[in-house]
Amino acid sequence: MTRSVGWLVLESVRDEAGALTLENYRAAVTTPAFRTPAVNSFVLATSVGLLSVLIAIPMAWAIARTDMPWRGLMRVLVFGSVVTPGLLTALAWIILAGPNAGVLNKWYRALTHSTGGVNIFTLPGVTFVAVLECYPFAFLLISGALTLVSADMEDAASILGSSTRRTLLNVTLPLVMPAVLAGFILSFLEALTLFSSPAMIGIPARIFLLTTEIRALFEFPRRVGVAAALALPLLLVTVGLLWLQARLLGRRGYATVTGKGGSRRLIHLGWGRWPMFGFCLLVLTCSAVLPYIVLFLYATARTWSEPLGVGNFTLDHFRTVLFTSSAAQRAIRNSSILALTAATAASALGALIAYIVERRLLAGGPVLRLLAMAPMVIPGIVFAVGLFAGYTRPPLALYGTLWILFIAYLTKFLPYAFMNTAAAVRAVHPELEEAARIAGAGALGAFRDVTAPLIRLGVLASWFIVFIYSLRELSASILLFTNRTTVIGVTILDNYEFGSWRVVSALGCLLLAVNLAVVAGAYRFVGVSFLGGAKE
């Protein structure tokens, strides 16, 4: 990690011969070809961050705390949205909302006999797909926090005569503010470093964003220094946001799981259940239901331009992915191995760092936090180049092995594990440990018997998140994979770029199936789902 950042700083002030220079920064700032993408990227990220939080707050509240119908199904659909790689969401929406042949547009025109409709190849189109990709991050954080808010304080408000709405606005929401902020930051950063929708929808619409520009600088003509100079401000923005978050939240206490018991009750919404239900369903239909329906139909249609039906149905593309293509099989195997190992390592390491930082066990906690968080904002390719420089030469000649991918995934996804566990640790008041210490337990014993069980959910959530993201990782893999160590993300991109949308769709459906199976299994055997809901 440190190596990547160090490399980034160094490259940004070096010219090709290795001499010190500020030329890269001058080029990055003065070239108009970079200014527009930079502005576009910040506008996009800010709107995506805000919209994500605006969608996630009511959804998380309704699903976690109210008696809205079909909450279980909603959780499954949220899960479906979380595991969907951005490339698949973008592809599905191109098929759905392409201006000429989009399925939705064809329906709309047939129904209204008009020529109107929507066009995905526009700035609102890119923003829309980016929000679909990013809001689940905010949702997970906020819903996790809402599940932990004890009803005590809400009850106190009710007793003092506050209405449900006032309690929500004045008590519950302020209590989950840290999660809301973290949700905004996470979706903002995610939107800033997105690659699929900018490349697949942005470029066709002639909207160029920073990530596609940075990646192009690694190709021909190669201008790594300029890429580093463009990427460094992204890093500074993250640091600034994290600092701001710490400042805003630092002085107040947000421990909600205390030694004083407390139960959580569902809030009765009355007739308000139905608008809420409609809203959640609409969002989830856009982010999971429609995309997977259209991907499945697309993967099984012999010819998309013909009407669908028995004669136009084929499982050939599933067969290709599962049995014919040895590259796809290798990719599935490698990705599975990497996802399992990276998830285990990252959740363990994330929990350790989170505990150290939150409980201030060591000096330099904030530095540790920063190091754990930084990989989040470095564009995947810059990050991979740093790894490449660090781990391909003796004594660590890992090029061409799964190890280098493992290290990449571990470093890249550590922030997610860290953020998740840190939120869980923060929510557990130290008084619980202190009580255990007073009762005679050692420091380790108190952790083992009191804190560990309480943050178990957070750690498990980290495991699932890292598992899911590793299974579909692309931006670092693309620079590090070789024929033998190819992964699912690379296979999907490769097929997309070659125009094999059918194979991409089939792979996407299989990816969803694998994810669902793993999570269903975990729910069954461990008794928790990563969405924060414990088995009832």
Place this chain on the structure above:
Amino acid sequence: MTRPRKALVILIGVLAPALVWLVASAQTPGVPAWVSDPQVYAAAKKEGAVVHYCTLPQAYCEDIGRRFEKHTGIKADITRLSSGPQYSRLMQEHQAGLKVTDVFEIALVAAAVEMKAKGMLEPYLPRDAAKVDAKYRDRDRLYSEYYVNVQFIAYNPKLISAAEAPRRWKDIYDPKWKGKLTISHPKFSGITVDWLMWQAKLFGWDILQKLKANDPIIVRSSAEAIPLLVNGERPLSAQSYSDSAWEAKLKGEPLEISYPEEGVVVSHDYTGILKSAPHPNAAKVFVDYLFSLEHAQWLADHYVYVTHPAVKPPAGFKTLKDLKTLILDADEIARETKDVRERFAAIFGG
């Protein structure tokens, strides 16, 4: 252990390896006819492996590797990497001082020329490559091409009738194609550079304004335009190319090819050996194989435009000999690449 049994053990110990050796050597094929130099072949067998970056579709890469290994017993590790990422990877390896890749294959002409200038390439010309036309190889023998990308016009016959379809490059600038066209961005697609150069040579640079007036969708590689075409999203692709268009057509998707009267644009896809190749001899034998008639015929049977003059095309497929071609010199493309990209970006952004 008694003496007879000991003798038996020794006998088996001596005979078994001898037998294995005999069987193994009987199965080893002789030197294939397409090998340029038997001594290099012997050395290549000792190296036992070759590492190649390939720009053909993944399924072809797998097959090429299998067949090469069957012929020679040399393991071919082939990774499909499109030109941009491949160049990025090669430079990355070069700067890290890694010796991992033997043979590259790249459609970004300027990148090949630059690697040549940087002294990264090993000169080599297979015996069979000497038969291909001189315009398909570097005069200093640093790279040559066993196949090329042929760019033509493709359209969706369900939405555009054969009578209506463009017959000349000139026709794609007709305002009637507004909102129906796809083109590629030269920053992401190497072969778009010389396509644009030809358009400008034929009609002048105001083609860019005319293209813009037709409101095209910009894709990163022309292969990405194929699904947009067959789905009816964009029924006309101004620069479709060889394998991806043919693949869709053969699968029965609605796609027709129009060979423009001015000629098809032939774009280079160069293969060469790196100086840092860890298996220098196997690399040469592998390149021999890529240029062999056997391999060329296999590719032609899969509708790839090969440079080998002796292939027999499958029915309905025109080889390079049957087509009127527009082709540029690599150095000229390399010289103009930056300018072409800037001109394009000034109109379309990026």
